Amino acid sequence: MRVVIDTNVFISSFLGRGNPKKIIDLWKNGKLTICLSREIIDEYVEVLIQLGIKNSREIEELLQLFAQGYHSTFIAKTKTIKIVMEDPDDNKFFECAVALNTKYIISGDKQVLKVKNYFGIKVVNPKIFLQDFEGNK
Helix, strand or coil: CCCEEEEHHHHHHHHCCCCHHHHHHHHHHHCEEEEEHHHHHHHHHHHHHCCCCHHHHHHHHHHHHHHCCCCCEECCCCCCCCCCCCCCCHHHHHHHHCCCCCEEECCCCCCHHHEEECCCCCEECCCCCCCCHHHCC
């Protein structure tokens, strides 16, 4: 199943926090495919560095996994989508989801979650995603 993971969920998984970690474990075990764009990867790395994960080895390993296509798919260029968001920078998640035909955007951002459904793409928090995932087995 293809998903876009908002930065707040991805970063929370590094901090060992509950449902976000379970989602990343599903990715690591090949049960999910993370859909990525250059903008999403750049934001992941930027926030990891801001949080003090300065060990370039850890970041290099993560980038290597993405580069190798480890249970992930990448789009180099997306069409611009304008959604009325408090933070227009969040549009990148929708652009990637549309371009790579994902089923879910998984986010903890209240503004992103207000969208709920974007052209058939469910916008859900980690808890709801895991409930849906378990229900679809």
